[in-house]
Amino acid sequence: MYRLVAADGSVIASETPGTLGGHRRRRVYGRLTCKAARRALGTGTSYAQQRVFFADEATAIAAGYRPCATCMPDEYKAWKARQ
Numbered sequence: 001m002y003r004l005v006a007a008d009g010s011v012i013a014s015e016t017p018g019t020l021g022g023h024r025r026r027r028v029y030g031r032l033t034c035k036a037a038r039r040a041l042g043t044g045t046s047y048a049q050q051r052v053f054f055a056d057e058a059t060a061i062a063a064g065y066r067p068c069a070t071c072m073p074d075e076y077k078a079w080k081a082r083q
Contacts, residue, residue, distance in 0.1 A: 005052045007062035018053030022065050025050045029060035030068030037068070 001013045005022070021037055022029035030037060040047040054060040057067075057075075067075035 002053065004055050005059070005063050007059050009063050014055065016055065018055055020054045020057060020060055022052045022054060022060060023047065023050050024052050027065045028068050029054055029057070029065040030071040034068055034071035036070040 001015060002017045003011050004014045004018050006012045019032070020029050021032050021034070023037075023040075037047075037051075041051075054063070054065075066079050069076040
């Protein structure tokens with residue numbers, strides 16, 4: 001079972017892994033292959049403890065997260081323009 005964040009921010013169990021990863025404290029989501037996230041995970045800091053996963057982008061947005069500027073630059077620009 002996988003633990004995913006739902007649109008209301010609660011954690012749910014899922015048989016399907018998440019397609020996006022995020023950082024709970026920073027409220028950012030991005031691709032699982034994100035260079036910035038991989039770099040942060042490799043530093044040995046508490047980043048991994050704040051790591052969350054989402055089933056899809058719509059769920060991440062509904063939970064109040066914003067796109068990552070590193071791995072999702074187009075989505076980030078669109079988000080930034082709406083702010």
